[in-house]
Amino acid sequence: KKKDTQESSSFDKELFKRSVLYNVKTLYRKTLEEATPQQIFQAVGYAIKDVVIDNWLTTHKEYDKQDPKTVYYLSMEFLMGRALGNNIINLQAYKPVKEAMDELGLDLNVIEDQEPDPALGNGGLGRLASCFLDSLSTLGYAAYGCGIRYRYGMFKQEIRDGYQIEVPDNWLVDGNPFELRRPEYAKEVKFGGYVNVRIDENGRSNFVQEGYQSVRAIPYDLPIVGYGNGIVNTLRIWDAEAIECFHLDSFDKGDYQKAVEQANLAKNIVEVLYPNDNHYAGKELRLKQQYFFISASVQEAIAKYMRKHDDIRKFYEKVTFQLNDTHPTVAVAELMRILMDEYYLTWEEAWNVTIKTCAYTNHTIMAEALEKWPIELFSRLLPRIYQIIEEINRRFIIKIQEMYPGNQEKIRKMAIIYDGQVKMAHLAIAAGFSVNGVARLHTEILKKQELRDFYEMMPEKFNNKTNGITQRRFLLHGNPLLADWVTAHVGSDWITDLPKISKLKIYADDEKCQQEFMNIKYQNKVRLAQYILEHNGIEVDPRSIFDVQVKRLHEYKRQLLNILHVMYLYNQLKDNPEMEFFPRTFIFGAKAAAGYYNAKMTIKLINSVADVVNNDPVINGRIKVVFIENYRVSNAELIFAAADVSEQISTASKEASGTGNMKFMLNGALTIGTMDGANVEIVEEVGAENAFIFGLSSDEVINFENNGGYDPTEIFNNDPDVRRVLMQLINGTFAPNDPDRFRTLYNSLLNTISTNKADMYFILKDFKAYAEAQRKVENAYRDEKRWARSAILNVACSGKFTSDRTIQEYVDELWHLDKVVLPKKV
Numbered sequence: 150k151k152k153d154t155q156e157s158s159s160f161d162k163e164l165f166k167r168s169v170l171y172n173v174k175t176l177y178r179k180t181l182e183e184a185t186p187q188q189i190f191q192a193v194g195y196a197i198k199d200v201v202i203d204n205w206l207t208t209h210k211e212y213d214k215q216d217p218k219t220v221y222y223l224s225m226e227f228l229m230g231r232a233l234g235n236n237i238i239n240l241q242a243y244k245p246v247k248e249a250m251d252e253l254g255l256d257l258n259v260i261e262d263q264e265p266d267p268a269l270g271n272g273g274l275g276r277l278a279s280c281f282l283d284s285l286s287t288l289g290y291a292a293y294g295c296g297i298r299y300r301y302g303m304f305k306q307e308i309r310d311g312y313q314i315e316v317p318d319n320w321l322v323d324g325n326p327f328e329l330r331r332p333e334y335a336k337e338v339k340f341g342g343y344v345n346v347r348i349d350e351n352g353r354s355n356f357v358q359e360g361y362q363s364v365r366a367i368p369y370d371l372p373i374v375g376y377g378n379g380i381v382n383t384l385r386i387w388d389a390e391a392i393e394c395f396h397l398d399s400f401d402k403g404d405y406q407k408a409v410e411q412a413n414l415a416k417n418i419v420e421v422l423y424p425n426d427n428h429y430a431g432k433e434l435r436l437k438q439q440y441f442f443i444s445a446s447v448q449e450a451i452a453k454y455m456r457k458h459d460d461i462r463k464f465y466e467k468v469t470f471q472l473n474d475t476h477p478t479v480a481v482a483e484l485m486r487i488l489m490d491e492y493y494l495t496w497e498e499a500w501n502v503t504i505k506t507c508a509y510t511n512h513t514i515m516a517e518a519l520e521k522w523p524i525e526l527f528s529r530l531l532p533r534i535y536q537i538i539e540e541i542n543r544r545f546i547i548k549i550q551e552m553y554p555g556n557q558e559k560i561r562k563m564a565i566i567y568d569g570q571v572k573m574a575h576l577a578i579a580a581g582f583s584v585n586g587v588a589r590l591h592t593e594i595l596k597k598q599e600l601r602d603f604y605e606m607m608p609e610k611f612n613n614k615t616n617g618i619t620q621r622r623f624l625l626h627g628n629p630l631l632a633d634w635v636t637a638h639v640g641s642d643w644i645t646d647l648p649k650i651s652k653l654k655i656y657a658d659d660e661k662c663q664q665e666f667m668n669i670k671y672q673n674k675v676r677l678a679q680y681i682l683e684h685n686g687i688e689v690d691p692r693s694i695f696d697v698q699v700k701r702l703h704e705y706k707r708q709l710l711n712i713l714h715v716m717y718l719y720n721q722l723k724d725n726p727e728m729e730f731f732p733r734t735f736i737f738g739a740k741a742a743a744g745y746y747n748a749k750m751t752i753k754l755i756n757s758v759a760d761v762v763n764n765d766p767v768i769n770g771r772i773k774v775v776f777i778e779n780y781r782v783s784n785a786e787l788i789f790a791a792a793d794v795s796e797q798i799s800t801a802s803k804e805a806s807g808t809g810n811m812k813f814m815l816n817g818a819l820t821i822g823t824m825d826g827a828n829v830e831i832v833e834e835v836g837a838e839n840a841f842i843f844g845l846s847s848d849e850v851i852n853f854e855n856n857g858g859y860d861p862t863e864i865f866n867n868d869p870d871v872r873r874v875l876m877q878l879i880n881g882t883f884a885p886n887d888p889d890r891f892r893t894l895y896n897s898l899l900n901t902i903s904t905n906k907a908d909m910y911f912i913l914k915d916f917k918a919y920a921e922a923q924r925k926v927e928n929a930y931r932d933e934k935r936w937a938r939s940a941i942l943n944v945a946c947s948g949k950f951t952s953d954r955t956i957q958e959y960v961d962e963l964w965h966l967d968k969v970v971l972p973k974k975v
């Protein structure tokens with residue numbers, strides 16, 4: 150009955166083995182026995198790349214022939230995670246490769262573990278971009294991801310004495326076997342100087358930038374392998390190099406100075422990813438990064454188009470630029486610039502192309518994430534781009550006035566340039582054909598609240614695209630036991646057609662299936678327990694409930710609510726050691742932005758609670774708290790597979806979508822969460838009886854925010870359980886040597902000096918409802934059959950949340966790409 154998850158393929162195992170041995174020899178002058186694990190990884194990586202390269206060539210030959218419309222997914226972040234395992238999976242070659250490794254006496258898991266995680270992103274937005282690329286290739290659409298080849302990605306997190314320490318992530322030290330340097334496509338990107346009008350040889354007056362500094366952008370291409378279809382798209386990330394302008398004869402002081410400055414500019418630009426998630430810092434270097442990769446990407450997209458077409462006015466028929474949040478929004482002005490200054494289109498012609506080419510995705514409503522650049526900085530760094538944005542703004546304001554004559558308020562709220570600032574979201578909305586949110590609730594909030602004025606003026610632009618995730622990485626690769634089990638029951642169609650997984654529903658009540666499912670979950674918990682023992686030195690019981698919250702650390706995500714609840718449980722058990730209590734392991738994983746004090750103190754609090762609770766003989770192991778160091782894509786795969794409970798407890802209205810919630814669901818964890826982001830749609834699919842929903846609704850939150858009426862001190866005064874937990878933040882229970890350590894967290898909840906800022910995220914307001922939902926979790930888990938049934942139903946109902954569905958919606962409604970099919974190999 151059992152059918153294998155991985156279909157057999159034409160993969161030549163013997164050739165592959167020889168290729169690995171050959172690579173070890175030619176790269177390192179070593180035999181397999183002498184090579185280090187890292188060297189073996191490199192050799193295997195190059196051998197896989199050899200296979201991928203052929204498909205990559207074929208794909209692009211076919212693109213050349215068929216000339217399909219192409220999407221450029223423009224993003225400051227791509228959180229790709231390791232490539233080796235994923236490429237092998239998508240080549241449908243996992244089995245033969247594993248056999249080949251076995252025959253060479255190598256362990257594929259160990260080899261995969263040698264690869265550093267390419268962590269060129271912060272969290273949700275960057276990982277979404279990577280899932281989208283996987284789906285685009287798998288569905289057979291022509292696409293480029295365009296981004297930055299940061300020398301240092303997301304910092305490596307070390308926990309010392311319970312505190313987060315940021316360590317540089319030098320991910321390229323050993324080289325990246327999958328990347329291809331493409332100097333032949335280098336582009337020049339100009340900064341600073343001033344704009345001049347020049348009459349050219351044809352008598353045309355022309356805007357030119359003079360007195361600028363420039364850098365050379367060099368693309369590195371990474372293959373994006375489609376699942377089982379031979380399609381390979383490209384993630385193109387740009388490196389910066391100095392443009393040498395040393396002329397020995399004109400070696401005067403000015404030139405020397407300029408040369409050194411240009412060299413520094415190049416070195417700095419791609420040095421490091423800004424580790425801020427949902428927080429705008431307004432750093433000049435960040436704007437340089439944005440224009441750098443956008444200018445290079447737009448130049449190349451146009452050059453590529455012009456190699457095959459002659460009318461630039463029809464650019465939009467073959468190209469879409471999807472802007473991943475506002476970070477790449479200078480693309481609209483850069484496109485206008487090239488069309489007008491280099492192709493001599495009129496403003497109207499250029500605008501017609503731009504507005505049909507660009508589309509914007511909004512990923513957050515957090516006010517502090519909005520990008521607003523000071524005019525002074527913007528115009529100094531990008532003088533010509535600023536001029537163009539001024540003109541876009543001037544014309545946009547005329548439009549506003551036409552629609553709302555005499556209404557100054559509208560202009561104040563909607564102008565692109567106002568109050569000395571360039572507002573990137575307003576530019577993106579005005580200059581594109583689409584504005585989309587990333588979950589149904591989020592899009593509704595955009596339309597009714599955050600972007601209401603824009604929605605009223607241009608309702609046709611607004612649409613929703615609920616996020617998704619790739620099941621290839623987060624089930625097939627991350628959870629092979631469950632993947633095989635699913636395939637054994639419903640066949641392997643789910644790998645490229647996730648809704649087919651709903652066929653599992655008929656097994657939800659089958660006791661044998663329930664047992665098999667729980668057994669697989671148990672084995673995955675053993676695997677994670679092993680990881681935790683190795684990395685944290687903490688022993689956890691795989692029979693306990695694995696209750697997991699992994700995501701960026703942010704106040705709105707409310708890790709603080711979670712740990713306060715752990716403290717509350719601890720108090721209960723201390724008071725009443727004999728009470729019924731099902732053992733629970735609370736697992737956290739999160740990076741905090743380096744300058745985010747409350748977030749960092751929350752990490753310290755979690756670790757401090759862990760120290761006390763894990764070692765209290767009265768608790769006797771019934772509660773364990775684990776903070777997993779350096780949460781990232783590679784250990785995420787282990788964590789999702791092992792989770793029983795998925796914590797999705799953001800303040801309603803704040804989490805645009807969430808995508809971790811979907812990864813947990815796919816792996817059969819039950820959600821405890823608020824009606825926020827995509828949780829709403831998850832519950833809609835699986836049924837409220839198979840999740841634990843609690844807390845304020847987004848309407849209630851927004852109502853409190855707009856009209857006041859919430860006072861956390863009231864709860865503090867009237868609820869002894871809450872009061873006790875809060876007092877423990879300032880009485881040294883978890884910081885005996887420094888009782889004031891968590892005072893700031895305490896103040897964030899109660900500070901009465903500025904009442905409207907006290908407990909902004911409604912932690913106390915939701916506390917009791919959360920505790921109640923957690924009691925329901927415990928009771929539900931005691932009934933193993935009922936739990937297994939719910940867990941299987943979560944897997945079975947996860948079909949909607951594949952990024953394949955999301956991408957198909959983008960294609961059908963916004964991008965209108967042509968499907969590419971490769972000719973059959975003979």
Ligand code: 26W
Pocket residue numbers: 271272273274275277425426427428429430474512513518519520587616804805806807808826
């Ligand atoms: C300018 C600083 C900055 C940096 C990153 C502002 C905003 C961001 C991102 C847009 C934040 C982000 O990652 N948002 C997340 O996007 C995911 C994918 O759509 C959603 O699932 C998350 O809910 C949302 O927080």
